[in-house]
Amino acid sequence: MKGRRGDAATAGLNFDVVVVGAGHAGCEAALAAARMGQRVALVTLSVEKIALMPCNPAVGGVGKGQLTREVDALGGEQGRNTDRSFIQIKMLNTSKGPAVRALRAQADKRLYEDWMRHTIFRTPGLEVVQGEVASLDVSRETVRGLRLVDGRRLGARAVVLATGTFLRAKVVIGDRSYPAGRVGELPADHLSTSLRAVGLELGRFQSATPPRIDGRTIDPARMVPQPGEEGGLRFSHWQEPAARTQVPCYLTYTTPDTHDVVASHLHLSPLKSGSIGGRGPRYCPSIDRKIINFPDRTRHPVFVEPEGARTFEMYLQGLTTSLPVFVQEAIIRATPGLENARLVRPGYAVEYDYIIPQQLKLSLEYKHMQGLFSAGQINGTSGYEEAAAQGLMAGINAALSARGEPPVVLTRDQAYIGVLIDDLVTKGVDEPYRMFTSRAEYRLILRHDNADERLSAMGHALGLISDAQLEQVQRKQTLIEEGSLALASAQVRPSQASDEALESLGTAPLTETQSAAQLLRRPQLLFDDVVRLLDATARDRLGGLPSDVAEQLAIRAQYDGYIERQMAEIRRHKATEGTLIPRGLDFHSLEGLTVEAKDKLARLQPETLGQASRIAGVSPADVSVLMIHLHRRQADS
Amino acid sequence: MAVGDTIVALSTAAGAGAIGIVRMSGPEAVAIAAGVFRPVDGSDLAGSESHRVRYGHVLDPSNGRAVDEALVLLMRAPATYTREDVVEVHCHGGSAAQRAVLRLLIAQGARPAEPGEFTKRAFLAGRIDLAQAESVAGLVRARSASALRAAMRQLEGGLSDRIRDLRSRMIQVLARLEVGIDFSDEDVDEVDRPQASAQLQEIERDLRGLLETALLGRALEQGVRTAIVGRPNVGKSSLLNALLMRERAIVSEVPGTTRDTVEELAEIAGIPLHLVDTAGLRSSHDHLERLGIERSRRAVEQADLVLAVIDLSEGVTSADEELLAGLPGGRVILVGNKCDLAPVSARARAGARAPGDLLGSPCAVSALTGEGLDLLRDAIQNAVVGDGGLHLEEPLLATERQRLLAEEAVRGLESARRVLDAGLADELVCEDVRSSIQALGSITGEDLMPDLLDEIFHRFCIGK
Ligand SMILES: Cc1cc2nc3c(=O)[nH]c(=O)nc-3n(C[C@H](O)[C@H](O)[C@H](O)COP(=O)(O)OP(=O)(O)OC[C@H]3O[C@@H](n4cnc5c(N)ncnc54)[C@H](O)[C@@H]3O)c2cc1C
Ligand SMILES: Nc1nc2c(ncn2[C@@H]2O[C@H](COP(=O)(O)OP(=O)(O)OP(=O)(O)O)[C@@H](O)[C@H]2O)c(=O)[nH]1
């Protein structure tokens, strides 16, 4: 392709949106923009490696699963793609309340990639381009397109960077270290240099992955099988569950022998030798780190997880390490059930540049570069779900920007996606960011089970959710409202029958007449138990409700009071959250702000008063002062 | 911009006796007041006409006991300062009764106002001219700065350490619960609920203890903190005695008499003042004196109001000028003492050399003869509650706010234990513990999330 530079102006190479990187962020971004009617190019280093899972072969988990459900409710792909390719699925936290339940699925990695590639190629308006992006084309703080290493130039009205761990990346195993985006892949050094050249600030993080072994060489008898859950669990709201065969994972534990192996080779650990820099995620410690930090623990769990139905490779969750390969082998063999295991791919660590995310607006567009967006691990996060969530939003907003329309932003009270992005761009990161439910202040409202109710109207307005899908959600909502009224009005009088029924379910008999809604608050009673206590008319109205509606009614009853409290909290913050701060406001000229607040505000340029209030160093008094000034400006104009 | 909720605050009233006002503004103001106030004529307050004063009793609805006699002024929107319904409760029983009334109103659903929030609401409602926005902003800043100073004083003496300690113990319990939620798919044990409940109970007990001892004891120290500063021998201690009308501090003609700060409560025109006499400021080689001077500087930092004393018989010396230049702007009254020794012309000269950033004009007084003290009292009153003054409308609130926040934390812990003991879900326990932590965090100015994650990763070996 050399010498094609002259073709730069060719219409065929001009796009509305160009997405760089076909990882989990890039795929969502490209699909969303194309589905919104844009002409999209998805540029990636290798078409073989679309939606590759370089780490854990799993989607979901507590906090992350909520993100995937939200992506699905907005018309994204991750949920559906997982449903088509999982080899095990289960609901987590079933012993806790609904707000913290979440799905986790074990994907067949290969199938996951194949389905995503299939969807991408079949999406109209979306072109896949293999190549390495070398630099951005910018003029007057606006992105115009980009150049590939082979000389091609792609014109674009908006660009989404989703290059994951590839920027100036370096792989480390033991004392060996060499430039690579992932093991066996080239790093993206040119792009990193180009980003610095246009003024972006970059930081350095690291991440690591455990070794993979040959599944035929393990001894399942010495481990605890961890089966999936039957019953049609699925991530996607939108399609009937197709039958899938599930396979078990296995749980084993390290022993003092394993720890001895690690301890006696710690001097070879990149942690100690200093051959790796950058901060790594604390929630994903290597086995070296666990043994250094928790010397008293006599065992650590190791989950042995199949990587797919057509491979024998298994993933050793819990044994992340970048110790030299011979030590990795010794560690594995010292672990029960893995005594004869054969190492297929060694674990390794990768060190890479990320972009300091406070340079982004809430739309994921750069504050100082119009039309440039970024999403995924490049923004300092880790995980497929975090990547997909940002990719979807960046793709949507790149499409809107290409059309000259204002962006959409999810708030902290609407979605985990809103929490994720607000945290990133407002507070920044000091380790790779992962979602936890504890990060969401409105956790009881942002549930796995109501993502559709929260977000599908927005997805529909954007053209990512069909009329039929929206109607499905609206029907459910209507039934919930009706059911909720019926529950409040249906009365149960104390009687011998009700006494006996309640006592047999392990709860106290009634002392006075109560509504069905009140009874449902008792933790011992399920929805159906309460329905059985009702008179015939009420039983008819409530008994026939679909199970997802009954579930919502039970949740409302269970969280009664707490949900109202959170709603009141949200209302209380509406005024601040909804007050926009005009771009380019000269904070230094505002009377009454502290010097520290002025500096922080001027540097971060928050978009709303709510965002300003979450900046460290900006006090409630500063927020009040700012509110007064904004009010005055508004009235002046 | 609808703000929505109903706020309440104490305000310091100048004038007659010890009447304190509790002021409430917002849509629920009338209903909340009606819930605790019984007019003597037996009618319902809620039915009362606007802008009328009613006489009656404030009752605690939980036990029906009378808390105080009071006058209640009810003003309906929009003809009020904030354009919201406003209710003022004028208490008779002094500041303790005032605080009791405040707490009752909060228990009935009012929210403690932020510093300067009444003025902010008035502004947002358009009651204050837009051209004044700048000064409103300055005022909100001044109020919160004074609240902050008061809060810092309150938190001295190990109190903040104790609050931090309680908060971090709560975070330990929360971390245990959150690990069970966010990392349940890893090898973590189930939460030991009886143990968690016992831990929360212990924290609750300690927090209550703190409320009863430290916070209550300190409540006596409330008042407008007023530091008397100046060079040695200008008559600071004499002025303190004169304002107190008794011989509290030692007075002598030897410069450097006062070595340590002397603190005393006084009331001037109904305003509670917390007077602090300080060691004279000068460069000294005496170790003890230097320590005293250091304390004087801290007293200035923490003061809401500073009385800077000069000796009129000597005029404004260069040492005075240096000293005045080092004082914080906007909260200093210049007092020229020993006017009995100085000709009138000296007073004028001193006034002319006074720096610009003073509250009102300088006062000439004699601590010895009592001349000019009334003018000084007026100047203090004006500085505290006057138009161009310090805006210390809510100096009591800073400390009262801490109390209320600590009480909120206690309620959160109680509720958390109830939820735990009733066998309800962990995430609900977390909600309550979180609200307690957040309440204490508002006192110490700390953010939950980083501390929680530190605790989780420090104590639990998680991560795959
Ligand atoms: C070694 C390792 C360890 C990990 N450990 C963890 C972990 O502990 N926990 C966890 O949650 N997640 C972990 N992950 C992270 C998880 O895999 C990522 O978070 C997720 O894949 C990020 O998605 P992404 O879309 O941002 O980027 P990626 O999936 O990395 O995709 C980047 C894409 O960009 C393309 N690309 C890069 N540069 C260019 C260029 N210049 N031109 C064109 N295309 C380009 C690449 O070809 C690739 O397709 C790890 C990943 C690795 C590699
Ligand atoms: N004539 C006259 N003498 C005064 C007046 N006020 C104070 N004095 C005298 O000034 C001397 C110093 O008074 P103090 O009150 O001890 O002065 P001080 O500023 O507290 O001094 P140090 O504590 O040493 O810093 C004493 O002899 C007082 O009697 C006044 O108004 N008129």
Ligand SMILES: [Mg+2]
């Ligand atoms: Mg003295």
